Amino acid sequence: MMTGSEYIESLRALKTEVYFMGERVDAPVDHPAIRPHVNAAAVTYDLAHDPQGRDLARATSHLTGREINRWTHVPQSQEDLVKKVKMLRIAGRVTGTCFQRCVGMDALITLESVTHDIDKKHGTGYHERLEKFLVATQDADLMSDGAMTDPKGDRSKRPAEQPDPDVFVRVVERRTDGIVVRGAKMHQTGAVNSHQFIVMPGQALAADEKDYAVVFAVPADAPGVIQVFGRQVNDSRKWEGEIDQGNARYGVVGGEALVIFDDVFVPWERVFMCGETEFAGTLVERFTAYHRQNYGGCKSGNLDVLIGATVAVADVQGTAKASHVRDKLAEMAHLAETMFSGALACSYECQKLPSGTMLPDPVFANTAKFNVARYYPEVTRLAQDIGGGFLGTMVSERELSNPRVADFVRKYYKTRADVSAEERIRLGRLIENMTGATPIVECMHGAGSPQAQKVVVQRLTDWAAKRKLAERVAGIERATS
């Protein structure tokens, strides 16, 4: 198992084609816009060597019996699912942000069961191939980017009806040695610092959409893979200084890229679905159950940091004892724990799939993610309410060394006599970092938009049974048909 610094060094060997702000980035690992996200992902490696985290961050491979990093493990028990959630909360507490490695983990987990089911129906050989790939990933302790979200073009049209057929990833050529794929995946968290991509369809597909029913893995530096790293609010602060970033070490959420597959060749041994359209919906349902399970873990861990920053800023500013502040803090904790509870509940209420993989309860998992979309912004609102207006108006950290105004800044930003102005500013910047537009949009749309979660809950809820309960309680007799 690699350490965080070994992981960072391993990325240097990749010849990825990455662009940012109109220019090619030769060494993504060292680019100031990217490095904080690399550091956050490195925590998933360090945790396996940390006395506090190793029990959660290590697992035993069900394929080899070897000890592996849990971010490459396929859950075999209820305990595995619970440990996954607890591990994410710990990593969320350490980083205060997204550590990115979970999307690839969930892709591996999902494919273990889906390839099993495809083979059972069609007599294909995907499962064996996938397990070889899984063992290689576990043994080399690789970080995978699980790539699901297509650009989707005109939302009113199906993949095969789009004016541009490439807005969903598709097979453009089948050869004896493999396939050629074309298209793109959007919003790819951790892509620029992953070793490999696992590409999957992002929606259920119809029988005539075979070219889009494709799952494959490629190295991040495979020829034809082009990545364009996205901007974030206030990202120029990353190359301007340290304090104003708020979380200079680990950044703001995941660091996302547009990943383009410009006629990329994939050998058959890395193809795990090719044309079995009826399994695309199952794949998406399972993947989203795993990834929505996670959000109650990582985001409650992040909120532990935000709540801590709010406690500290209230203390520093002398408002900690005010009853309304204590009341709001209790509400913040309640919302964070509600998110975490959903993630635990779906893990405890799990089922074993035919492959032996454990699946969390999808209604609880989707509820957990829906709560994140709704509650994370609510917690940020309360943090800003307690923190005060300075969160939105702070002067630059450079003023702290501006000879003309530095003393004035320290004098007028000072609150309690025993606390420096810089400490208050640092706390304010951290709160600003965690409550800004980028993390809120990420909580809303990461792992799927809230409406996608509602659709699952709507579909899996037995409305007629609930009505019957009410009718019985209300004394309404109805002739049964």
Ligand code: SF4
């Ligand atoms: Fe992992 Fe959470 Fe980031 Fe998703 S948002 S990759 S679950 S840390």
Ligand code: FE
């Ligand atoms: Fe995500």
